[in-house]
Every structure is written in structure tokens, then in C-alpha cells.
Amino acid sequence: MGIVSPGFSGRRRAGSEQLPPGQYLVEDFPVLSAGPTPQVSTGSWELRLETETGQVRSWDWAAFQALPSEEITVDLHCVTKWSKLGTGWRGVPVQTLLAGAETGAGFALARSYGGYTTNLPLADLTGGQAWVAFEYDGAPLEPEHGGPARLLVPHLYLWKSAKWLSGIELRAEDEPGFWETLGYHNYGDPWREQRYWGD
């Protein structure tokens, strides 16, 4: 077991390379949800981090808001082929939530209010490439886009960015989440066009 430490940081691309293969640009912000929007009030909101040995930490809204957050501008790429460039968010780096957590886990499962799940390597949540975002475009994140707070992992297809985030479980073994079980790629790198199983 070790302490989670900062790793590599996300790739940066410029100019004509901004759109991954097979994607088209949108100017609006589509809403894609597999079910109804859960109504989660900040008064009852809780974010839970559980390690593979069962250690649990949790933050209520006030404790979460007291964490250092940062403004980020990132591109979004949905597996249904729309991309939106230069979106502005405020969020707490996942690295900050993990700081000091004793874990040797290689994987994480994000859980949402409403039951949605998605899996990813823990390394993709650290090193300044993933946030728990609670503002979009300078305003509180709207419920339809995942408010009060959502995971934001912009270097992977957007289904990995769990809306209405309720928890992150650190795991020794990988376990496919909602869309991954239904045939979406286990990793989902838009630059390698990893949309579905076998891509």
C-alpha cells in the first residue's frame, strides 16, 4: 500500500488537432442521461470515497466547498460523436480528495445518485486530469448536466464523467460500469476512437 501521488498530466493539443477522429463540433450543450434526472439537494448531498480495504471518507456540501477548487477549460467528447470545445468549469481535483488515502488500488468505480456507474483506472483520476465539478460557465451546475456535482474526466469519452456523483470506490480489480457492461469500450480514449468493445 502506498500514498496516492501526483502522476502525469493530461495531454494538450492545439489548432487543427482539437477534434478526435469521427467527432463533429457542437455549439450547444446536449443533455445525455440514461434515466431521469435525480433531484439531489446540496443539503442532503454527500460524496463518499471508499478504498479497497473499506476505509471510508465522506464530505457533505459544506466540507466539499471548503476544499480548494480550480477553474478549468476543457474539451468534451461524447461517444455519440459530438464534441464541445473550450468548456469552462470549477471543480475540486480528484487528486485532492484522494490525498493521503492509503491505497494500492489500480481501479476506480464512480457511483451516481440514481444508480449509474462507470469504471476507470485510478491513474486516470489523478495527476490533474479529473475533477469533481460543481460550476459550469460561472454558475452552479444545472441538475440536467449533473448538478450538484459531477465527475469530469475530459481526456476520456464523456460517459466516464458521471453526473450526480455520489461516490468513488477504489478497487483492486476492475469492474465494468453501466455503459461498459452494455458494450461501450472499457477505457474510452477518444483520440484512439475506443467507442465500443473491440475498438
Ligand SMILES: Nc1nc2c(c(=O)[nH]1)N[C@H]1C(S)=C(S)[C@@H](COP(=O)(O)O)O[C@H]1N2
Ligand atoms: N449519472 C449519469 N452520468 C452520466 C450519464 C448518465 O446517464 N447518468 N450519461 C453519460 C453520458 S453517455 C454522457 S455523453 C454525459 C453527458 O453529459 P451532459 O448531459 O452534461 O452532456 O454524461 C455521462 N454521465
Ligand SMILES: [Mo]
Ligand atoms: Mo454519451
